[in-house]
Amino acid sequence: MSDDRLTRAADRTQAIMRSTLELAQEVGYAKLSIEGVAARTGVGKHTIYRRWPSKGALFLDAVLTSNEPGLDYPDTGDIVVDLRQQIHAAVDLLGQPPLGPLYQALVGEAQHDPLVAAALNERFIRPQADRTVARLRKAQQQGQLSPEFDLDVAMAILSGPLYFKLLITQEPLTHEYVERVLNVLLAGMTPRP
Amino acid sequence: MSDDRLTRAADRTQAIMRSTLELAQEVGYAKLSIEGVAARTGVGKHTIYRRWPSKGALFLDAVLTSNEPGLDYPDTGDIVVDLRQQIHAAVDLLGQPPLGPLYQALVGEAQHDPLVAAALNERFIRPQADRTVARLRKAQQQGQLSPEFDLDVAMAILSGPLYFKLLITQEPLTHEYVERVLNVLLAGMTPRP
Amino acid sequence: MSDDRLTRAADRTQAIMRSTLELAQEVGYAKLSIEGVAARTGVGKHTIYRRWPSKGALFLDAVLTSNEPGLDYPDTGDIVVDLRQQIHAAVDLLGQPPLGPLYQALVGEAQHDPLVAAALNERFIRPQADRTVARLRKAQQQGQLSPEFDLDVAMAILSGPLYFKLLITQEPLTHEYVERVLNVLLAGMTPRP
Amino acid sequence: MSDDRLTRAADRTQAIMRSTLELAQEVGYAKLSIEGVAARTGVGKHTIYRRWPSKGALFLDAVLTSNEPGLDYPDTGDIVVDLRQQIHAAVDLLGQPPLGPLYQALVGEAQHDPLVAAALNERFIRPQADRTVARLRKAQQQGQLSPEFDLDVAMAILSGPLYFKLLITQEPLTHEYVERVLNVLLAGMTPRP
DNA sequence: TCCTAATCGAGACGGTACGTCACGTCTTGCG
DNA sequence: CGCAAGACGTGACGTACCGTCTCGATTAGGA
Missing domain, CATH: 1.10.10.60 (Homeodomain-like)
Structure with a gap:
């Protein structure tokens, strides 16, 4: 054969x-x-x-392949429930071994190697971001979010602080932390009367 | 002598x-x-x-020394004005050459070398974060922010999306982008009647 | 078929x-x-x-096959004429491209690879030497050479200096040179009264 | 120091x-x-x-250095005695381990690497040849050799057959063999009345 | 006419060595 | 005495061939 x-x-x-x-x-x-x-x-x-x-390309492939299919997205109909579940899943995945340190190193390598950066974006970052924005958009269309709310930025506010902890301050990534982030985001997210 | x-x-x-x-x-x-x-x-x-x-330690020293004293903080009395000015200054500094790519590489190296990570935090990240939180706290005490507002998270929301663009998606860092971030943050930040 | x-x-x-x-x-x-x-x-x-x-065996085969049937031997009846013609033919063949450098490399390889050495001897060196000695013996029997003359050594004196130039000093192989060698050999070769 | x-x-x-x-x-x-x-x-x-x-240059250096000062030349006043002694010394040195096989490989490498060939000539072959020719010339001036005798060729006839055995037929190099070579050479070398 | 077996091109594979680069340690001699 | 200069052992780089191997495709010649 x-x-x-x-x-x-x-x-x-x-x-x-x-x-x-x-x-x-x-x-x-x-x-x-x-x-x-x-x-x-x-x-x-x-x-x-x-x-x-x-070495970077190999490592990227190894890390991403080990984590197929990545972070799947729930859709319960309630955007708050879904975001919360998703962000906690991200903490569970990236905030601890085995994947955490590997993913941290991977992003580090992406800073030195444009090929790795591009591949990382295409294979992991962008799909994940797209899914998040898509979910937010659906909620917006259903009236769960105010119509003028900035969805791209919302996604960045969900991701950014997480990466800030992971890469910059390098403190442990906790559920409590992302919960607080989510709360602040929700305060600006919900439609005003 | x-x-x-x-x-x-x-x-x-x-x-x-x-x-x-x-x-x-x-x-x-x-x-x-x-x-x-x-x-x-x-x-x-x-x-x-x-x-x-x-090499990492040398590079860190070189990059940080070249940028003394870093990002100074204004204090006009109006928290919104100050945050806006500060975040745009950050974009000007980190979002373009010469410092941008160097800083990006520095954070990359910090992912592989704990000594660099620690020094980066101590010499640049934490002081910067502390200044931001201090400024926010002062505003909160002056009643410009609602009392239960989460200051640490606010700081992370100001920084995180910026790093997300710089390190993760690696798209150009624009003033327009941080402005949108700031707008979302302000929506959850201002005291409600 | x-x-x-x-x-x-x-x-x-x-x-x-x-x-x-x-x-x-x-x-x-x-x-x-x-x-x-x-x-x-x-x-x-x-x-x-x-x-x-x-690689050595292939190269040997390629070089020797390209030069079938090698150096044929004349027999005019006059040993001096024959030797002279033969030695000049050798110079023409081995003293210049294309065969010269190839043959030189072939002998070089024979120093590192016993298989090549053996095959080179069997297929080229020994037949050539045998033909020369045979021709000399015939001349000796005809009285053109003194009876106690050392035929094997005569052959080596015809070949040796040629290889010395080709392999050791690596200077150009000239007709004038082999002519001088032949003259010295003849001086000791001809029967004394 | x-x-x-x-x-x-x-x-x-x-x-x-x-x-x-x-x-x-x-x-x-x-x-x-x-x-x-x-x-x-x-x-x-x-x-x-x-x-x-x-590798070739290293090997050359190693082989030649191990054999400083090479083949020294005697001068008893009798050219026949001196040549005989010298040629037998060469057989002792090159005709057996340890130097024999090494020297054979060295000459082999010289066929593939012009640098090795040049160095071998300069450091070993030419000095040796020059000494031999000088000794012959002195004998000629003393009337031990006929005036028109070809000294360069004589040197080649002393060396060539030796290399022929060593490199080409690769049979053992014996004292008996070089003795026979010397005899033939002497036959053409001695002055005729 | 189809089938079986051999041969072929292509090239993947585990190795070994190549010659180069930078590491971090060290020694030497100049100023 | 501090320094430039750079030799040194180490280890990894990325490349080139080695000789072995498997794979289909392309043949032949016998059934």
């Missing part, structure tokens, strides 16, 4: 990504090396370079 | 930081190397290692 | 050897690679490995 | 050459690698590349 080859190749691809995550968790992204990943996976370096152009 | 020696040392320190910024701007932080800085400055590597423990 | 397959195979064999010589002349033996020959010929690597065990 | 550094450097240089010879004798020149030499010597690869531009 033709699938044999593809299967073999896919197996190797996944094995490499698995080792990458393991190594990254053990020694940290800074000390991660393609040489090390190759050795740990029992694979030639070329086999890695054939698939990814750089 | 003893001052001579100190002066000489300080001169060298500044020369090294100057070369660091130049090199970083020319080749990018990722390709910056202590070896390169030493060569460009006409200085032995030891002279750099005597002053900074790592 | 069964010949078809053999013919096709032989065609491929020859195409590979042709590319080998071309590549060797273009980039030199040191940078010759089986990978390169395969690519240039439009052939899988396996097809080469199926025929030759190593 | 300034000698300290030079001494340290020279020590390393010699240690590297020593390992090179050891490794070459163990695994053969073809499998010799700079990586291997570095590992065996306990030295960084760069420390080798700083001193020699290629």
